[in-house]
Amino acid sequence: MNAPPRLFTLPEPVAPHWRHAWGGVWRLTLHRHFLPGRWLMVLIGLAVLALLGFAPGRGGLSRHFTEWTVAFYATFLVPALAFISAAGAMRDEMKSSTVDYVFTRPVRRPAFVAFRFLAHTVCAQLDFLLALGVVLVVGAARGVPGVLAIMPALLLGQVLLVTAFSALGFLAGVLTSRYIILGFGYAGVIEVGIGQIPTQLSRLSMTQQVRTLVDTLLLRSEAHSPGLLAVTGTLVLFTLVVLALAALLFHHREQGAASET
């Protein structure tokens, strides 16, 4: 009996290439970011944010609105959502749908964490840019004077906080599936606890750093407030240290062992 005709010849082996690997992680992240179901959730979130934006200072005072955007939106909502979103993304990468296909390919795990963080953070920045747009529109609709003027400071603070808290989310996601509890612990001890102590220790709080920066940029704080570069440097350093820790832990983590029998 004749052998059936060959339909396929295996292509040539390919050598690992870090730039292409980054492209692969970026594409896989981007495709998932633009899923219709996900965007529905984002739109609902933006609508809720708009509703919340109309709540504070019904008298239309600009001070109330600015306080709300700094205290609630920029230093609570943005870090909390950035943390949850990043931790969830990292947990997704530990499911078999990723483990069995991605981590069987020649990408070093620390490099994967860095690529995934970059891709996730870019996507998250886009989401939060929309949210900031909603804040701007709400402020304008309420007739808050000077709402446009506070936007550059808020944008800078938002970019820094999304980056830093995404890194923290990645670390929490690598550590545990109960990352929300870890987040509460961190928020309680560092952000709410130490961050409120009126000493140099409060600089450990990233939201406090950004709040001081935004206040400085809005010309509302004391003369001794840390400068733009100092705050930016601190948040970048925080991001790098936390991300390096996440990458190190992930490198040594066994994958797929939980599903064993």
Add this chain to the structure above:
Amino acid sequence: MSAIVQAENLSRFYGMILGLNNVSFAIRPGITGIVGPNGAGKTTLFRLLLGQIRPSSGRLTVFGEEPWNNPSVHARLAYCPEGEAVPAGLRPLEWLVGLGMLSGLSAPEAEARARAALTRVKLAPEHWRKRVTAYSKGMKQRVKLAQCLLHGPKLVILDEPMNGLDPVGREDIAQILRELALDGTSVLISSHILHDLEALCADFLLLRWGRVPRSLNDAASPEARARWPEATTFRCDAPDRLARFLFDRGLVRGCDIAADEGMLHVRWRDPAQFYADGNFTALLLESGVHIFEVQATASFLEKAADPTAASSS
């Protein structure tokens, strides 16, 4: 021929749970079947080979290198897992291009290879626009196999790739695996569909309770498999008449008849008496019974996969 996989006193435990227990074996190039009942340690072995988990003790090498966290080994491997979990929301081309790029391909090359691989696994282009999560089990198996073909691996590891496929689909997959072997790619495959494995594999590694039982693996050696089967099952229109015919000729030591299913299970006095010289077809014709199927009963693989059989090493 040098081994592509070499294990020496390899063990893997999950706390108190045993995965693999002090096993030593070598896997040669070609298509090798990994056989054993559930819990035998097949998936543990695959995860060790893929470098996803570390050995608790002993040594494992793939292409002469330890696979744990080793991109040099990963570059030469491909894995088709048993689970159906696939990333949510992705279409097959999007997914395969991303994975191809992770393996080192440029975007255009990854797309070209993804298209070729999807075509080869016979996933019709009209399904390429659907999301993989919406696929049937059989279609998912095809995409999962396609992602193994992107980067020219030297070893493809497949965990139950035939699950959910109809006989035509299983033959398609078997044909692809044979072509891979012709290209010099080795294949490790586990499957509960044992007759498919027997037809496909040149070699076998039999696992039971985390061990590699020597007696079973000896029975699965190419030399042992060249021997005639000790028992045979016939599906025919008159199993009792066929049994009497074979008994009259002194060929049979014992038999079981399932008349309502038209089945006759025969244990040979001396298998060579029946099979040797190739005249058994004439003998069966002489019986006058219409025979629809002849199959070796309880092959070495079935024995190996039977969890109730006593373990031996």
